[in-house]
Every structure is written in C-alpha cells, then in structure tokens.
Amino acid sequence: MTEQKIELQKIDSFELKDIFECGQCFRWNRQEDGSYTGVFGENVLNIKKENKNIIIEGICKNDIRKTVEEYFDLKRDYSDIKQTLEKVDINMKNSITLGQGIRILNQDLWETILSFIISANNNIPRIKKIIEKIAKNYGSPIKWKQMLYYTFPTPEQLKDVTIKEYRDLGLGFRDKRIYETTQNILDKKLDLEEIQKNPNTLEVKQQLLTLSGVGPKVADCILLFSTLKRLEVFPIDVWVRRVMNHLYIKQPDEKKVSRKQIEQIANEKFGNLAGIAQQYLFYNRKAHLK
DNA sequence: CTGCAGGGGTAAA
DNA sequence: TTTACCCCTGCA
Numbered sequence: 001m002t003e004q005k006i007e008l009q010k011i012d013s014f015e016l017k018d019i020f021e022c023g024q025c026f027r028w029n030r031q032e033d034g035s036y037t038g039v040f041g042e043n044v045l046n047i048k049k050e051n052k053n054i055i056i057e058g059i060c061k062n063d064i065r066k067t068v069e070e071y072f073d074l075k076r077d078y079s080d081i082k083q084t085l086e087k088v089d090i091n092m093k094n095s096i097t098l099g100q101g102i103r104i105l106n107q108d109l110w111e112t113i114l115s116f117i118i119s120a121n122n123n124i125p126r127i128k129k130i131i132e133k134i135a136k137n138y139g140s141p142i143k144w145k146q147m148l149y150y151t152f153p154t155p156e157q158l159k160d161v162t163i164k165e166y167r168d169l170g171l172g173f174r175d176k177r178i179y180e181t182t183q184n185i186l187d188k189k190l191d192l193e194e195i196q197k198n199p200n201t202l203e204v205k206q207q208l209l210t211l212s213g214v215g216p217k218v219a220d221c222i223l224l225f226s227t228l229k230r231l232e233v234f235p236i237d238v239w240v241r242r243v244m245n246h247l248y249i250k251q252p253d254e255k256k257v258s259r260k261q262i263e264q265i266a267n268e269k270f271g272n273l274a275g276i277a278q279q280y281l282f283y284n285r286k287a288h289l290k
Numbered sequence: 291c292t293g294c295a296g297g298g299g300t301a302a303a
Numbered sequence: 304t305t306t307a308c309c310c311c312t313g314c315a
Contacts, residue, residue, distance in 0.1 A: 023298060120299040126311060127298090172309025177300080215300045237298035282298090 003144070004064040005057035013078035014054055015101020016047060022102055022279055024225045026115055026128045027135075027152070039135070040071060041108060044142050044149045059144045073103050073229075085277055088269050091247045091284075098283035104276060105225060109192050110185070111152040112226035117177050117213035119221070126170075133169045158182045177213030184211060201230045216259065224275040234266040234274040239285040247284075 008014075020028040020036050028038035035048035037058075045058035045068075060067055069075060082100065086093045114134075119127050131152070138153035138161060159182070166175035184190055190211060195204050201223065208219040220235035222228065234240075236259055244262050248269075251257050270277035 116298090117300095121297065121308075122299090123297045123311080129311095167309080170310065172311095173300090173307090174309080213300070217299060221298085235298080239298060285298095 002060065003058070004060045005055070006064045006068060008054040008056070008068070008074075009052070011054055011074065013082070013101055013103060014049075014072070016049060018099050018101035019072075019103050019105070022099065022282060023124065024221075024279070025105055025107060026119075026124070026131050039142070039149050039151060040111075041067075042140075042142065042151055043067060044144045059142055071106055073106055076103075078103060081273055081276055085270065085273055085280065088277075092269075092277060092280065095277075095280040095284050099280045102276075102279050104229070104231070104279065106227045106229060107225055108152070109196065109222070109226045109228060110155060112222050113181065113185075113208070113211065113214070114152075114178060116218045116221045116225075117181060117211075118171065118174055120174065120213065120215075120218060122174075130170055137169065155182055155185045159186060174213060180212035181214070196227065201232060204228065204230070205233070220275075224278075231275045232267075232272040234263055234270070234278050236262050240278055240281060243281050243284045247281075 016034075016036050020030070020038070025038070027040065028036045030036055031046070033048065035046050037044070037046045042061040043059060045056055045060065045064075047054060047056050049055070056064065056068055082096050086096055115127070115131055118130055132150075135150035135152050138157045139150035140153075140157075142149045142151065158178075161179070161182075163175045163179045166178055171178060185192060190207055195207055198204050205219050205223060208214050208222055209216070214222070217235055217237055220233040223230040223233045224235060236244075241257060241262060242254060244265065245251055245254050245257050248265050249257055249261065266274045266277070
C-alpha cells in the first residue's frame, strides 16, 4: 500500500470520458479539474490527461504500472480493432468517431457481478449511490490525501449482511438477489476462480445465469466488462436495442425486435468484436431518442 | 403540491 | 409471453 505515480505517453484510444462514462463502471467520479478518481481492488487512483499524456497517481497495492496495464487493458491494440470495425459499414464508422477513446476495463469479477445485478431496471446515479453505500458500510477504508475511500467488499465481508440491511440501503427488490448470489459464491455453488479458466464463453454464461439476479443482459455485461473479457458477447439493453433497430432492423414497434434477432445481426456484422462494437454503438444512443 | 411514468432486467406467473 | 417490482427523479 503505497502512494505511487506514473505517466503514460503515446497511449492510443484513451479518453477519460469515453472510458468512465460509457456505463461499464460505476466507481469513477469526475472531479472539478476534469480528472477522475476511482477505487478498484485495493487501489485508489486519480487520472488526468495533460496534453497527450496520462498521469495516474494514488494509493496502489502493487506496482502501479502493472496494475494500470491490466485494469485499462493497455496491451490490447484498439486502433487495430477500430480499423477492423470501421470496415463493417458506415454506421459503425460513425459510431467509432463518437466514442473513439474507449477502452474496456478489466474489472474484478465479483464486483462486476454484484454491480450489474444492482443495475437491473435501475438508473446510473442510483446504481452509483448504492454501490458507494455498500462499499462504505462493508468494504475496507483506504486513506489518501486526507480522504477516506472504501474498497468494494469481498464475499466474506458480506457474509452476514441480511436482506433487510440491503433493503435499508435502498437496494429495493434487488436485496434478495444480492444476498442469494453472495451466499452461492461463498458456498462455491459457482467457483469464480474456475470460470476464469474456462475458455468456453457459452458455458461460462450458462453458469452465470444460475445466479440470482443474473439474466441474459447482466450475464453479458459481466462477461464483457470483467476480467472474463469475452469480447464476442453483445449485451442488449434498451438503448442498444433502439440503436440496432434504428440502424439495421427498422421494425416500427421496437418491442417486437427479439433478442435473438439482434444477437444474430451483431454476430454476423461484428463477429468476435461484437462487445466492443456494442460500446461504440452506445454512443449513438442520443442520436436516436425515441 | 400531488401523481405518475420510466429507468442499461429479472423472476415468477 | 406478460407482469410486478423498490426507489428515485423529472415533469405534468
């Protein structure tokens, strides 16, 4: 646990806003100076961009370079990915222009599972608020610059939390789901270490779907945004459904568009990069407001 | 000020 | 396939 600092140069595809406000993460907050501060694992980091350089500093458990490299997916060549996707069609090309600075984070699997269970039928400000409360109540404190931050609690730290306590935190009907999923992980009904090793995405998805509160959309988000990092999945939420319908399907009644239909088109067009394509498409959402 | 719709879905009927 | 769901915010 030490205070560390690092400066990265010539990193392609790294816009703070694109990365932190695309909906993949919930614990990064924009500061007044335009930088972002966030907690992940046992780290509290602040990131800012000056000229073309990225400056990262804060409390970091292990070597900051390695930590950052892993978390921000720095070893992946996003310009290569963008080049491939750009060729798909003009829609994708435009979408990439809108969100060209995105990177898909390698977030802790456990935290990602709980975060996206909480995200169900919910809005981002409230999701963030709830996750912050859970961290503050059950996580471990980390002090940096006179401020206290809190890690996301481990399954063990949530072991004895009751459904009622969750309800009192404002989780609503998700209280039971969080409780049950925590118990299932503690009981190793699903072994998070094991599924990390399984290369068969469909199998892993089936296993995630056994968890309470995890349906197809949440499962895909977990597969894409965590260290599972399956770039071929295509999470379908109302916005992506809207955009996909608008661009490719053109069904007058949006609700009639089936998940299967969207998945098929996504797979045909974007193949094993569908997940990243989904993120770019997400930037199209405001262009298609009802 | 009160009422109501709707939000990055899921589980249960 | 359809419906209820906890809480919160925005808006009529």
